[in-house]
Amino acid sequence: MGNNHSRAAATFVLNKAEPIHRWYPYLEGYSSRLVEDIVMEIGPENIHTILDPFGGSGTTPLVASSHGIKSLYCETNPFMQQVIEAKINSVKRLRDSRTGSRYLKEFLKELESIPDQLCIDTATWDGFEKYFDLEVLVQLQTLKMKVEKITDPDTRSIALILLASVTVRASKMIRQGDLRFAKANEKKPDDKNIFANFITKIKTAIEDIENDACHPRVETIRLAEDARDIVMENKIDCVITSPPYLNGTNYIRNTKLELKLTDHIVTEKDLPMFHSKGIIAGINNVSSRMAPFEVPEIIRPYIEKLIPVAYDKRIPIMVAGYFHDMKAVIERLSHAMKDSGYFIMDIGDSQFAGVHIPTHEILVKICESYGFQLYDDVILRERRSKNGMVLSQRLLKFRLHKKTSPYEVFRSEAQNFMRTLPYKSEPYSGRNWGHPWHSLCSYHGKMKPAIAHFLVEQFTEPGDTVVDPLCGVGTIPLEACLQNRIGIGNDLSELAFCVSKAKLEKPDETNCLQVLNALHSYITREKQSSTIEAQLEKYKSFGFNGKLPDYFHQDTFREILCARNYFAPRIKTLSSAEAMVFSCLLHILHGNRPYALSRNSHPLTPYAPTGEFVYKNVVEHIKEKLNASFQKGNFDHYKPGKALCGDYKELGTHNISADAIICSPPFADSMRFYMQNWMRLWLCGWEEADYREADNIFLDQKQRRNFDVYVPFFKMCASILNPNGKVILHLGKTETIDMAEELSKRASPYFVEVYRGTENVQKIEKYGIKDKGKTIEHQYLFLMKK
Structure with missing residues (x-):
């Protein structure tokens, strides 16, 4: 891969045209192409497990899943967790169950039948109404109520994320670096047409769910909310991530409209409870952090330069806190990763009051102290700060060497x-x-x-x-x-x-059904035979918690005896299909629910039975258990x-x-x-x-x-x-x-x-x-x- 990354690949721009990735625009994210290039450079066959400790919108886990690679993520923002889960796990479950986009198509028809004009005189939203025109807020609340009535939970999750993806666009706000009120001419006339924009998003999602070329193949798992809480040891082959930049961006405040829409907050007063989560990267994190922490020695010179010139006294604390927290994350990754594992980090440097903070250089030194060795440093793009200082976005590549x-x-x-x-x-x-x-x-x-x-x-x-x-x-x-x-x-x-x-x-389900048919023929032929008559007599007094005939209707017991004669004499040589059918019979032999062949007993230990003697067809009950077994499980x-x-x-x-x-x-x-x-x-x-x-x-x-x-x-x-x-x-x-x-x-x-x-x-x-x-x-x- 070398230095061939395009400038666009370092941003979220390319994801706007990528199936599933495009469902929710994430300004702070990178593209799927960047992750794809990294995976192909290392070789998918060399990666069993990928971790993104700062999951964001799930670009890394989604690319991993499309390659059949197990992925894990950490993410402190509960809305972004929902984005990741919907884009990967909800889509996978819908495809695996063959439900696909059926419910989403039904929901689309319902939306297209709603009148364009909704007449409500007023609407409130716990203080968030100030961010919307009245008619837009009414439409947003109506759409949310419609989404909440979707019966399928995975379709409902996807629809909610799609609605969230058009919420900022429909509001009076704009997200450019930070979320703020839009200025004149920063909004287009069709931005506020939330119904049309939502419908377009749903059509896109339907297309993506039905696209066999890009679907998730493996579920993703949230390892922890905070990457500093990772407790895994020696399990991760590769980490591909972009930590929060040290730039003062408030990642929680930037998604406050989405957090409100998805019921994670009620009012804006609830936002601070999320500021203290995750690493310190913004001013608001500092105000919420009460406990003192040790300043890493490596950044003391930068703190000393910042203190006399910083325009906000929290800036030096933010910078010190950022590297303190990143040090804790890197230490945890050094445990979670395997020896020789790959650690690929997209990061940018910063400046405050003219003091340059070479984030990449500091992080390299911290990484080296935990056994990570830098083998490549790629400049993805250069950018300028407001005071004209040239800053860079880099891709740092490490291998972990454990002693x-x-x-x-x-x-x-x-x-x-x-x-x-x-x-x-x-x-x-x-x-x-x-x-x-x-x-x-x-x-x-x-x-x-x-x-x-x-x-x-x-x-x-x-x-x-x-x-x-x-x-x-x-x-x-x-x-x-x-x-x-x-x-x-x-x-x-x-x-x-x-x-x-x-x-x-x-075994193959078809082979199991063939075994079941053979068993059915055997039972039909033998259940009235002299052999079964003799066994009824033989076992009439056999049992421990109760006698065998006490547990079953006599006709059911005859069929059970036939099945025993069919399987038991050759049990150590059964095929896997025969073992499956017999295992289903073993399970339903006794219990306290309708599936059981016995009178009311216990599913683990056959305690003395109670209740009426009811005939249960053995083959039919096995078939029900067999069908249920093959309908479930990944x-x-x-x-x-x-x-x-x-x-x-x-x-x-x-x-x-x-x-x-x-x-x-x-x-x-x-x-x-x-x-x-x-x-x-x-x-x-x-x-x-x-x-x-x-x-x-x-x-x-x-x-x-x-x-x-x-x-x-x-x-x-x-x-x-x-x-x-x-x-x-x-x-x-x-x-x-x-x-x-x-x-x-x-x-x-x-x-x-x-x-x-x-x-x-x-x-x-x-x-x-x-x-x-x-x-x-x-x-x-x-x-x-x-």
């Missing part, structure tokens, strides 16, 4: 994970957060998907092989697959294996994995080369999981004798006698891990058993303990389960292969 060993990096990541516990923050803390396939089949003792999500995201890389030797229903390896890793899950339980296979070896980065069924000691025979082992063994003093899942295990082929022998087979009971059972576990882990391979264990501590301590001792011949952390869970929600066991703390044990 840390794999052990130190791992330890830093572990410390950060335990300090932040990211799965406890919204939206991850929500009870139902996670990919819908995590709920493919209910399972007692399943790890919270958000925990698995962050363990995979923060401790592994795209393309890594992540193994869970005790995977249950595959929560950890599924998260690995969803994040472009190869997830491998192993479990001794046939129930766990079957559900994991469906998740990790994602598989943009899904990489197929593999499920295995067997003893973890045998994993070494499968020619696995693992980068990380992430696992949640049965907690100390845990309940008998096979008893909590007894009915589903029966459906998988268990007979009465299997329950009697289970204590001698399954780890949850064997470890009660002696934790030495983990010695072969760690030996196996060491045998399949690559050099510097990681083991991360999610454990449960009781009043009497420190599980992390016990396992760390058994791991010591093969692994070095890197870090250990705890989370108190004594007040954890029970979700209707009567007995949550004796766990008082969740423990995380981080190990590295010797």
Whole structure:
């Protein structure tokens, strides 16, 4: 790319013709072409994650998304957050759901049928009416009410942003550097035709949403509001950003009309609550900042020059505060970024009262102190200040060079994970957060998907092989697959294996329907057979919380027996499509909602049933669950994995080369999981004798006698891990058993303990389960292969 950037690419001008980018004009922004050039210079194949710590209107995340690159952003202005979310995530959801622009087209028809003249004598807007002619304000308020009635939330979000994009134009204001009242001849006659301008914007958006050449492919995620609050470690490949310039611009006041329109403020008195957020770049930030801060030594000479000549005593404080805050951002980026990561920054220098502040030179020195090495400095354009001083806009390009060993990096990541516990923050803390396939089949003792999500995201890389030797229903390896890793899950339980296979070896929906048709034919043929009659007699007295026949209408029970006979004898050799269909049946076997085949029970543990005996057609209920499963979920980065069924000691025979082992063994003093899942295990082929022998087979009971059972576990882990391979264990501590301590001792011949952390869970929600066991703390044990 070198020095071939055009002057226009350094501004937002080119975005005015770019699909989606053009929805909201952002004076302070740069063009998509600038970001595109940077991405192509580095190579999209070398970038898995891009961060923009000053998100603005979302140019960087949108370009990243169009390349299929995961993007994250920070942005303190809540309106600009809405712009980013609407342009990327709302568009992506509309396209993925095939809703597209349907609701926007319906809304357009409604707008085109509204009379041109709206007769209202007066209108108020909490003091903001002074910025509009009366007829314009009436139209604006009418349009907002119309937007709020759009039923589809993503279409509504987009329409609101489009309305905001024509609000300043329709007002008495103009945005040229700062937002101010327009002078004579600075407004065009058609600027105030807000209806026509809004309709034009909607037509543009419809065209863009339907344009296959420019659509977002990957969602963007807000990492934090303030870039100084970033807590991520070693995850970002590339940062492309333009920090606020040190020029006194009030970025909040510049969007006050949009902030009002989108209900983030009521009156102008609410604006100061946003001034104190983000880095100090303007005078108003200074007046809101009460806490003293240390002035970086590197800028003291400039402050000393400014103090006697500054026309406002806050200017030296603003300059000192700017570099203090930028230093904090750069320090956070040095943690969040990977070694050899790219940091590309668009920045301009400043002057105040004739004192030149070489922002780029100062930031280069700050960056160098945190391991960033400048490899290119491109002048994008030159500009002149009001006093005639020549200033420049530059593109600074850095590579990060960390002086840390794999052990130190791992330890830093572990410390950060335990300090932040990211799965406890919204939206991850929500009870139902996670990919819908995590709920493919209910399972007692399943790890919270958000925990698995962050363990995979923060401790592994795209393309890594992540193994869970005790995977249950595959929560950890599924998260690995969803994040472009190869997830491998192993479990001794046939129930766990079957559900994991469906998740990790994602079958084609058409193949699943073919399996379902074959099952239907088998049930139709066999449900009145002598074999089923004999099994009705055999199992009439079998069960634990209740007898099997007590749970089902007899005709439903016949069909369940047929399905058991169809799948169970060959469960370890089922295809992924057969595993998916059988997993759907396992899920609907019992529960407390209409989907369940049983009388009213519990979806996790089949407590004694209540209620009427009602016939439920097995195939029809499986089909409903199957259809629901394939209608939900984002598989943009899904990489197929593999499920295995067997003893973890045998994993070494499968020619696995693992980068990380992430696992949640049965907690100390845990309940008998096979008893909590007894009915589903029966459906998988268990007979009465299997329950009697289970204590001698399954780890949850064997470890009660002696934790030495983990010695072969760690030996196996060491045998399949690559050099510097990681083991991360999610454990449960009781009043009497420190599980992390016990396992760390058994791991010591093969692994070095890197870090250990705890989370108190004594007040954890029970979700209707009567007995949550004796766990008082969740423990995380981080190990590295010797």
